[in-house]
Amino acid sequence: MYRSHNCGQLRSSHINTEVTLAGWVQKIRDKGFITWVDLRDRYGVTQLVFDEERTSESIFKTAQKLGREFVIQVKGTVIERASKNPNIPTGDIEVLVNELQILNISKVPPFTIEDQTDGGDELRMQFRYLDIRRNPVKNSLIFRHKVAQAVRNYLSSKDFIEVETPYLIKSTPEGARDFVVPSRMNPGEFYALPQSPQTFKQLLMVGGMDKYFQIVKCFRDEDLRADRQPEFTQIDCEMAFVNQEDILNTFEGLTRHLLKEINGVEVDAFPRMTYDDAMRLYGNDKPDIRFGMQFGELNNVAKHKDFNVFNTAELVVGIAVPGGNAFTRKEIDQLIDWVKRPQIGALGMVYVRCNEDGTFKSSVDKFYNEEDLKAWADITQAKPGDLICVLSGETNKVRSQLSTLRMELANRLGLRKPNEFAPLWVVDFPLLEWDEDTQRYHAMHHPFTSPKPGQLELLDTNPGAVKANAYDLVLNGNEIGGGSIRIHDKKTQAVMLRHLGFSDEDAKAQFGFLMDAFEYGAPPHGGIAFGLDRLVAILGGQETIRDFIAFPKNNSGRDVMIDAPAKIDEAQLEELHLKVQSK
Amino acid sequence: MYRSHNCGQLRSSHINTEVTLAGWVQKIRDKGFITWVDLRDRYGVTQLVFDEERTSESIFKTAQKLGREFVIQVKGTVIERASKNPNIPTGDIEVLVNELQILNISKVPPFTIEDQTDGGDELRMQFRYLDIRRNPVKNSLIFRHKVAQAVRNYLSSKDFIEVETPYLIKSTPEGARDFVVPSRMNPGEFYALPQSPQTFKQLLMVGGMDKYFQIVKCFRDEDLRADRQPEFTQIDCEMAFVNQEDILNTFEGLTRHLLKEINGVEVDAFPRMTYDDAMRLYGNDKPDIRFGMQFGELNNVAKHKDFNVFNTAELVVGIAVPGGNAFTRKEIDQLIDWVKRPQIGALGMVYVRCNEDGTFKSSVDKFYNEEDLKAWADITQAKPGDLICVLSGETNKVRSQLSTLRMELANRLGLRKPNEFAPLWVVDFPLLEWDEDTQRYHAMHHPFTSPKPGQLELLDTNPGAVKANAYDLVLNGNEIGGGSIRIHDKKTQAVMLRHLGFSDEDAKAQFGFLMDAFEYGAPPHGGIAFGLDRLVAILGGQETIRDFIAFPKNNSGRDVMIDAPAKIDEAQLEELHLKVQSK
Structure with a gap:
């Protein structure tokens, strides 16, 4: 046993207890005849005291050689602290050390392990494992865990089943650029990493799973803007036998639950606003209505x-x-x-x-x-x-x-007060949006979104005017979730794909399996996906997602800590039947 | 609202209630003057009755046109069933239908949607969305969800934090073959998909996260044996300031909790056996001791x-x-x-x-x-x-x-009784194992496993005799988990990598970030990883993992339903600076 208690645990009720603690040396104050060491672990900080009179000479000497971020184990007695520190939970006590073992030494860290560090972004990323020792990052990761657990427990209690969908899937031309994975066993062929489990969750609805969710990594090979990551996490959800109203109510329930459980905030019923009104009143489809x-x-x-x-x-x-x-x-x-x-x-x-x-x-x-x-x-x-x-x-x-x-x-x-929360449903999104670059219509949400009842005919005459059964959940000026009622019949799906510029052949090659599935009793269904990274940042009252991701990549998609991506062996390329083209 | 109740919900206490149900037509019995339809959804089956006298003519006629797997919505009155069916929870009642809407039709499914289906493996994989409607598959997926939730709730209650580690990492030569992902933004460079989050979880320990877990997809590009998948799911765990005893106790606790919560089985303290004894007494490092x-x-x-x-x-x-x-x-x-x-x-x-x-x-x-x-x-x-x-x-x-x-x-x-559970710790694994193919020693567990105290010197004289602080959890003849106490100092790690045939240069290039991390106060740490697919199959009393994976791949690593992997566009290849080599 490396420790009997953690560093955030001891109180005055423990006075006179013999304890064993282990952790990192946060701070050393050496007064010559007495040395105080702040010992830190994930749970808190406890003050250790070594003094010339009460500590054996050899231990006292070792204590004086400790450096910042050394890993030590101590045994000692909990005693009352002469000058109490009301700012930390263990501030009433200190531990008078009678055994000290250095478990590992440390070089001087490249930046201070303090809430306010002197380290720049790049350095902190390179030594992310040291950055994680800092409270702001550590607490953000713990906060993220709490949010994810709350989501899972809430949805499970509502009969949702978390189903893992595959990561090695098929590349599709629609949407953002895919990351692809060459297949060694199928030369010249590639898997793609999912941009979302969209088609799989729809197939789960066809398969009768009724209520699905998954907290899942998704991938987009886009030129990175600030605060975007090539891999990101979604709370992906789908329900069968529902209309838009059912979905809005269900996920309003989830969001209210999170605000209450995580932030202790009760919010009124979420207002709803059409896309057209949002644009007219705020010039934006994700208005901050705080x-x-x-x-x-x-x-x-x-x-x-x-x-x-x-x-x-x-x-x-x-x-x-x-x-x-x-x-x-x-x-x-x-x-x-x-x-x-x-x-x-x-x-x-x-x-x-x-x-x-x-x-x-x-x-x-x-x-x-x-x-x-x-x-x-x-x-x-x-x-x-x-x-x-x-x-x-x-x-x-x-x-x-x-x-x-x-x-x-x-x-x-x-x-824009970080502790104030103003959620809002934006509804009635256009089905299509005109893309100046490609001079054609793209699906505003995705190609599986159903048009509003009776508007399918408008597609031919005025495609830009067709409204979709699509909705976004907006929180404090950020889109935290978006979804739609899906098409669930083959004919409508075919019409939709044709309008998006797919030939019937391409449509079959890319989405044939989904359209086939629609012929075997597909139920009406719809869903939503939340961006977890952004959601936790907002619930945590932060502007940036960076600290809520354990090992984020920089704006060139690089992990500067492990130095990835990197070159691979020629032999490895050969096995994959690939050759790198120099530019 | 598509339904007021689900198909598994109605009891005799609901008699005379007006209800709305939606689901799939499981079975039709048409007696001419009366038609019974079994309506199925995820939650169960409810018998609907249409009869010439009590049902309107148009509805009665529509009912007679229904086919298997049609999706319908009905309104009607719950009535007492003349001949009760004690085999299903709704067997006391039926619903006399007064409104019927066909929500979607269905072609005749390629195999029967019954517990015992007439569909072969390949066909079931191709139409997996229909296979999932069958109870054995559906229940396996729900069972998997329950196990995963139980794992998460248990570990969370023990202060473990689920941290998401990256999927786009760096290829390493050690271990199995990596799947790689070409980087468009970094021409000629590749990410790799993780075989496990091993180094990241160790960095989280260096980062002071103290107790980490993650239920996470891992990837191995191996020639597939039966019942192996290129992507599989791990319950990945790591703890700091622990010795082997702490880990065994913690995860014995988890396993006992699962056996109790999921299977209702209480097991005694898990026996422990050395690797040498397991080989001597069972010829196998994962003996079935039932x-x-x-x-x-x-x-x-x-x-x-x-x-x-x-x-x-x-x-x-x-x-x-x-x-x-x-x-x-x-x-x-x-x-x-x-x-x-x-x-x-x-x-x-x-x-x-x-x-x-x-x-x-x-x-x-x-x-x-x-x-x-x-x-x-x-x-x-x-x-x-x-x-x-x-x-x-x-x-x-x-x-x-x-x-x-x-x-x-x-x-x-x-x-080998499926409902009997005999867990066993196998401990004291050899550190290295001789590989005939490459004529060198490989790490039996992985290169980060620490040798037993005092055995480091043996590495030079008798490498095969060195024992490791490594352990496997065996359940009913299957290795369901394995782990080790890790090396946490740079020097030992360097010695280890040298013995595995890494030049100092390669060691630095591949694992430099980890060895650097060990210089900044790495705590003693260790962990374990469970194979979730196998674990749920065993807890579910099944031999094969296939039905516990929503969308498995076949033995050539293909998803026959979506037809992946597949060729990608030349333009896409060009963007990635790649050319496919014909053989």
Whole structure:
């Protein structure tokens, strides 16, 4: 037995107990005649004391040679601490050591193992095993475990069965790029790693599993944006004999359970908003509704004056920034510069100061009178003391720009409180979205999403207008889950694939097994998938997912700790019947 | 709402309730004036009744058009059943249908959806989604879920944290062949899929996670033997500050918990046996101890007579087959033929009939007298009525042959009872094993296993004799788990890798990150991994893992349902900087 207690366990009730502890040397304070060592393990920190009078000479000398992150085992007596430390649970006691064994020494770590470390991101990734010793990372991983356990226990209690679907599957052209795995036993052929277990979970519904879930790794070979990982984890769920309402209720239940169990927060029934409303009111299909600043569309009250910028714009739209009238002229100018940066791309910004006395002062006073501006204020719900920011241009672009501005201002004003949770269902997504690059429609969700009843015919005449039985769960401005009611008959699936540009032959080659399955009594079904990495980060009140992943990859998809990917042997390539092409 | 109840839910207490059910048509009995339909879902079967008098004409007609596996929704009244069926939980009632909707039709399934199906293995794999509708497969998957949940809840309650380790890692030459994944962003470089998260879990221990587990997919690109899968699931565990005793106790606890929770079986403390004893007494490092038939080594009592076969053999060894004297001469001859088959490879078999009157009759009466045979019987613990089977030859070979014979006889005699559980720890495994093919020592467990204290020096003089801190958990003749105490200092790890034939350069390239980690305060640690597929099969009392995997691959590593692996686009290959070499 390496230890009788862990380092977070001892209290004053243990005084006079003989204990054995093991852990890492966190801190050493050497006063010459007395040495204190903070001993750390996963569970906490306990103060050890070695002193010239009460500790044997050899142990006292060894103690003075300890270094940071040494691994030691000590035996000793729990004694009352002279100066108690109320900041840690073991702060009332210390352990007077009478045996000390160094289990392993340590080089000086490349960064401090403290909550606030001096290590940069790259260094911390390279020595991730040291980074994990730090409370913020360690606690994030433990937090993730708790969330995953809560998900599993909740869904199990609701009759969901976790079924493992295969990782070595088949590459499909739809969606993001697949990672592929050459097959040695089938020369020239490849498996693909799943982007999601989508078709398998549908087959499980055809197979009568009724309620399926799985916490599962998924893979996408995309050019990585910040805070995206090539492998990520999904809470993947599917149910048979359900309509959209059943799914929303079931997973609202899960989410409420998590918020209560993990965060101790009770939330009201989740509001629902159509995709069209989300775009109109927030310029975004994942609005953060912890705060207001809804868009006010100003076409009716801002056009047909002499201000040509607005007159020629497709959409004039504004938001009221609470208390924004306090901004100085310089601050407002900086804000205008900010929206004009290429990443945002606005051509300019019109603003209206809403004075406390009910009067207005705008950057377009030349064109609009007090009454005009009053109308703007009404529509944007601006109050005295607010600042109205107005952008104009092509509808989609200007909505996106104003949405970015809204979030930026909310961040600056501290309106995005990490411990406040505002979930929202966004429903009635379009079935298809136009892709400028490929000049064709893509499935907005995926090719298995069913159109709303009666809208199948619209596919031929106005594909962009077809709405889907698709829904997203949004939490604090992040899409944490998304799903749909699926197509469950072969004919509709074939029509859908044809509209996505599949020849009948390709459709059969890629999805034949699914369409075949639909001929043998496929039940109506639908589901949802949650991004676990993002979900735990948000529940944990964090902006980035990085610390909730034990061994994340960097933005080039590299694991800098183990140095992967890496070259492999020629012999290995040969066995796989492959040759690397130099560029 | 598609249903108010499921098909396994209704009882006589529901009589007169209006219900809505949905599911699959399992069976139709059409008597002309009355039609009974068995409606099936995951939860059970409920009898529906349509009758000419009480059912509307249009519904009655529709009912008569139903086919097997049609998906329907019905509304109706729960009524008492005239002839009750005590074999199913809903057997007291039936539902008199007043509304019927066909949700989906079905072609005639390629095999019957019954517990005993007429479908062959290949067909069932191709239509796995239909196979899953069958109780044996469906229940196996649900059983697997229950086991996994029980594992997670138990380990979580013991402070273990489930941490997800990466799937895209680095290829290593040690162990089985890796599946590799070409990296598009890093041309010419490859990830590998993990054969196990071994190094990552050790790094988590270095990182202070203290107790880790993960239920995780692992991958091995091996030529597949029957009942092996290229992807399989492990319960992977690791603990810091532990010795072997701690690990054995912890996971004995887990296994006892599973046996109790899942099987309702209480087992005594698990016996422990050294590897050497297991080989000596059972010829096998995973002995099935549900029954006796321990080996008796007969060198001392069978050599030095005139029987040259034994005199020239390295080992003469026998087992007593309980009641085996009842075998006819023909049966014994067949047994001799059986052990002489090339798969077993014995040169012959000597047998001794132990008569009820205490006399013996052997196939070598020419060489051995009654007293000699009495000594054999004593050593093999044979009783009157038994048959002693004796093999001889080179020690390792003859042990393996006799072990195979022992298992075969146990199967024939029904001694391997699926509902009896006999766990066993096998300990003190050799550190290394000699590989004839490569003419060098390989790590028996893996290169991170620590030798027993004080045996490191033996590595130079007698490598094969070095014992490891390694252990297997054996259940009913199957290795269900294996693990070891790990090396946790750089120097020992370097010595070990050198002995496994790694140059210092290769060692650094492959495992440098781990050896670096050992320099920053690595704690003593060890762990174990269970094969979940096999574990659930054994707990489920089954011989094969196939039905406990939702979508297994065949022996060529193919998923015949989705037809993977498959060719991929030239463009995709080009992006990966790869070319397929024709043979």
